Amino acid sequence: MSVEIPTVTLNNGVQMPILGFGVFQVPAEETERVVSDALAAGYRHLDTASAYGNEEAVGRAIKASGIPRDQLFVTTKLWIQRGGEDGTKRAFDTSLQLLGLDHLDLYLIHQPLGDYYASWRAMQELHQQGAVRAIGVSNFYPDRLVDLIEHNEIVPAVNQIETHPFFQRAGYQQLMTERGVQIESWGPLAEGKNDIFTNPVLTEIGQAHGKSVAQVALRWLTQRGVVVIPKSTRPERMAENLDVFDFTLSDDEMTQIATLETGASVAFDHHDPAMVSWLNGRAND
Ligand code: NDP
Numbered sequence: 058m059s060v061e062i063p064t065v066t067l068n069n070g071v072q073m074p075i076l077g078f079g080v081f082q083v084p085a086e087e088t089e090r091v092v093s094d095a096l097a098a099g100y101r102h103l104d105t106a107s108a109y110g111n112e113e114a115v116g117r118a119i120k121a122s123g124i125p126r127d128q129l130f131v132t133t134k135l136w137i138q139r140g141g142e143d144g145t146k147r148a149f150d151t152s153l154q155l156l157g158l159d160h161l162d163l164y165l166i167h168q169p170l171g172d173y174y175a176s177w178r179a180m181q182e183l184h185q186q187g188a189v190r191a192i193g194v195s196n197f198y199p200d201r202l203v204d205l206i207e208h209n210e211i212v213p214a215v216n217q218i219e220t221h222p223f224f225q226r227a228g229y230q231q232l233m234t235e236r237g238v239q240i241e242s243w244g245p246l247a248e249g250k251n252d253i254f255t256n257p258v259l260t261e262i263g264q265a266h267g268k269s270v271a272q273v274a275l276r277w278l279t280q281r282g283v284v285v286i287p288k289s290t291r292p293e294r295m296a297e298n299l300d301v302f303d304f305t306l307s308d309d310e311m312t313q314i315a316t317l318e319t320g321a322s323v324a325f326d327h328h329d330p331a332m333v334s335w336l337n338g339r340a341n342d
Contacts, residue, residue, distance in 0.1 A: 060099030060299050067214040068237040071191045074130055075279050077102025079286035081109055088114035091290050096122045098295040104286040106134035106167055107152055116157035134167035134195060141172050145179035161189040165217055168336055169201040181211045196327055199232055206236055217241040219324060220283055222274055222317040223251050241284040246271055250323040258313050266304045269297060276301045277314050
C-alpha cells in the first residue's frame with residue numbers, strides 16, 4: 058500500500074517523513090511481525106533504539122519487505138555510553154549490523170546523561186564519513202540543547218522529546234525552531250495515559266471530523282510541524298494512525314486543544330536524581 062506522507066526538511070537538507078512508526082516496548086519476539094505489518098500499512102519511517110533490544114527484529118522486517126533502502130527512513134538511538142568516542146563508534150557499528158543496514162538516516166543520543174559530549178564528537182565524525190545522514194538528540198531540555206549547540210560544530214538536526222496534548226512543548230518548539238532543530242514527539246498519544254482516548258475535548262473535535270481521538274492528537278501535532286512516531290501492535294490502529302492527512306483542525310480547535318496542557322510529563326522526570334540513577338543503571342557499553 059502506498060500512502061503519501063508529508064516530509065519536513067532538516068537543517069542539513071535531509072527530508073524526514075513527518076509521521077513514522079515507533080517500536081518502544083514491542084517485545085523482540087513480536088517486533089518482526091509488528092514492523093512487517095507497519096510497512097505493509099504504508100509506514101516508511103521507523104524509530105527504534107539500542108535500549109529497546111529489538112533492532113535485529115526491525116532489520117529482519119526491513120529485509121523481508123523488499124522495500125528499496127532509499128524509500129525508508131530509519132532512526133536508532135545510542136544508549137548512555139561509558140566508552141566515550143570509541144564506545145559510541147562501537148555502539149553505532151553494532152546497531153547498524155543488527156539492523157542489517159549500511160547506513161542510518163538518523164542517529165540520536167537517547168538521553169542527556171553520561172559523557173554525551175564525547176558521543177556527539179563521535180557522531181559528528183560518523184556523519185562526516187557518510188555513515189549517517191543526520192544526527193540528533195533525545196530528551197534534551199532547553200539548557201542542555203543550547204549548551205551542546207554552542208560547544209560543537211554540528212547543530213543537532215532533531216530533538217526527540219515527549220510531546221502530546223498534555224505536555225505540549227510550544228515554547229520549547231519555538232526555541233528549537235530558532236536554533237534550527239526539528240522537534241520530534243515521543244509518546245504522541247501520551248502512551249495512553251491521562252484517559253486520553255476518552256478525553257471530552259479530543260472526542261468532540263474528532264466527532265466533528267469523523268476521526269478518532271488518536272487521529273486528532275496526531276493531526277494536531279503534525280499541523281504544528283511536529284514529527285510523530287506512534288506505536289501500535291495492532292494493524293487496524295497502524296492504519297488509523299496513518300490516516301491523518303485528509304482533514305484540518307481549525308484555529309479554534311487548535312486553541313481548544315491548547316487548554317489541555319498540564320506542563321508535566323506523563324512518563325519520566327529527567328530532573329529527578331533517582332530517575333537519573335535508574336537510567337544510568339541501565340547503561341550498556
Ligand atoms: P504512544 O503515545 O505512541 O502510545 C502507544 C500506546 O497507545 C500503546 O499502548 C498502543 O497500544 C496505544 N495506541 C496506539 N494507537 C492507538 C489508537 N489508534 N487507538 C487507541 N490506542 C492506541 O507511546 P510510545 O511510548 O510508544 O511512543 C511512541 C514512540 O516514541 C515509541 O514507540 C518510541 O519509538 C518513541 N519513544 C522514545 C522515547 C525516548 O526516550 N526517546 C521514550 C518513549 C517512546 P497497542 O500497541 O495495543 O495498539
